[in-house]
Amino acid sequence: MTSILLARSRHALRASSALSFRQPLTFRPLSSTASPSSADIIAEWTASILKKPVLIERDTIRSQTLQQLAMTLSKETPTSATAAMFKKGALLPVNWHHAFFPPMIGENDLGKDGYEMTHAPPAPFLARMWAGGGVEQNPANPLRVGQDMLMKTKCTNVDVKQNRSGDVMVFVSLEKQIENEHGWALTDTRTLVYMEKDENNLQALKSKLVKRKCLARREADRTTVVHPTAILLFRYSALSFNSHLIHYEHQYANKVEGYPGCLVHGPLTSTFMLEILRQNLKPGQIIKNYRYRALSPLYVDQPFKICTKNTAIVPTMEADIIDSYEVWVENPEGGLAMSGTVEIAQELKA
Template structure:
């Protein structure tokens, strides 16, 4: 893969850059969108959720928890995207340009009486709420950015989605592809569901969320530039699969009250992994995703109404 690597032209610390970025943060950004049935049907097909994929959902059909991620997608033209294809709307300055989805919190503040539904006109308001310089376990500097998104329909705010992104320094030297570890048995639990994502699923999920991040569809980029062993599974896709599993175990078209989650290790296409979920205790269900090599890839807590 022929590449011309950019030179880093900032020696400022992550803490300094994060502070400057936060002080110069832009005003909240808004976009209004019709929650159309076509997008929901195709998103459901991508997730292999046949209950909403076999026929076009009718107006008034509730969006299942976290399916709002198929809407309000980035609108940047290609020339404005990052070198790795990422949306740069809330990026700190270089050299911290390598974005990764770190986790977040979702809260259905509208309750059961105000959920997002097909046919509604909804406004998303996004604002920068935090930026902090930190270091990885290996000592590499990074900037952690937090944004808050509010979704408001004719009845008021239905959902608040708080997201954390990690921004690491851009790559100036190609990384050596990681080797595959030795497989170990997947863990057992009260409730388990296994997944193995294909490049087709990752491509369709990227397309529907308008996510051009190359780590999800360009195997050459993954292996020869970023040092991954294969295509990386989207963090939001893992979140949705966790929540869908919770919904299936609980039964019915239910909504959580609140979800907190944190991504801890990447998952790759073609590799089996498992969602492990405990029984609910004090209205809270603990859930995690573990890969075939003993790594915990995501942890979360789902609070019921």
């Protein structure tokens, strides 16, 4: 048990370092130029959210849900072969856990944009974007079809910063640990960034993100193009019970939030990034670690390219890592929309 805890501690430190290699903007610690009232609001909320009890949820890995997600990703009608992939005892594909643990929150308790507010800061920090995160799987105990799951969610950190323009941003980090009957199986970490819902500042920041064109550093070994249709975004929203209006309501995304169209979900983009690797794994291999940064938005009906590059094993990686990759997503203009790393291990048989 001690060795497992030490390994996970090392992974957490490495993940924190890896996620910082590509910041969407340059930040500095919150200074006196920020509104004192905003600073007081966040300080009080931070003290309370970090003490909030762990949220415990339960769900079961159902074959039908997985088949629905499979045809959402591939757009093909399921075949008998597809159904066989999700028979009882089959491995749950990495990142497909987003189709489970729907937020059990009534419409009256959602934000005005349809998003759940369980770990969101108070007004005026009402505008949000998905900043990044990661997934770690337990090679000795991966999730399987038919298993009952328990998920523990807690807020692990709140970081208040300013960009060069002086805009205040609140980074909220969450950790979701998922267990099955054998114990720990997967940890999902995610960071969301919240900003003041000031129309002028928000539009200026979004303009920077849309225009930003950070190019990939490497030539890809393998690529595939994804066409994000309105049906794809709607079905993924439905499967993940995500009622955030920016993903399926054009009028809201365009007129209220100022985007050119509906946004592709961060977890959906991540899933596509991982699928290109998962489908080419050798028998017995498993995606163990995945870490990523969201860099710029992707929009409905605008094709994007998934890219992977095999990279060298380095001494800082855990001893069981047998292969590693850089993964990234390029928008139609060739700019980076998401970037990350993936580490492969051998599944450990019980």
